[in-house]
Amino acid sequence: MDMTAMNMTATDMTTTDMTAINVTVTDRAARRIGEILKSEPSGTMLRVSVEGGGCSGFQYKFDMERAKASDDLVIDRDGAVVLIDPVSVNYMAGSQIDFVDDLIGQSFKINNPQATASCGCGTSFSL
DSSP, X not given: OOHHHHTSOGGGOOHHHHHTXXXXXXXXXXXXHHHHHHTSOTTOEEXXXXXXXXXXXXXXXXXXXXXXXXXXXXXXXXXXXXXXXXXXXXXXXXXXXXXXXXXXXXXXXXXXXXXXXXXXXXXXXEO
16 A cells, blocks of 8 residues: 555545555446446445544445545446545555445445444444
């Protein structure tokens, strides 16, 4: 991982710098995002962000959005478009967005190597 890109401000980061942070989307997640976006108006994208809160200090938030900001990280995989704002990208560097279907249900799961702890449901974490 390019630590130089991690220390840059959002306005200093180019698309190339932001992709060096290496947030990825698995095949399963891309398929599920694509399925969800098919039922939304044309041009809708999935926004993933990090907010304060949750039982571990930070939590992931998933929203549908039709507009992207000029400084968003845009991940386009097989027609599944994911947007991540620059502040959230810093908390998610090196993460993998996955979709799981297990005994407790279906959900998006973010495998974040920066997280030092997470809750049982996997939607909140601490650094």
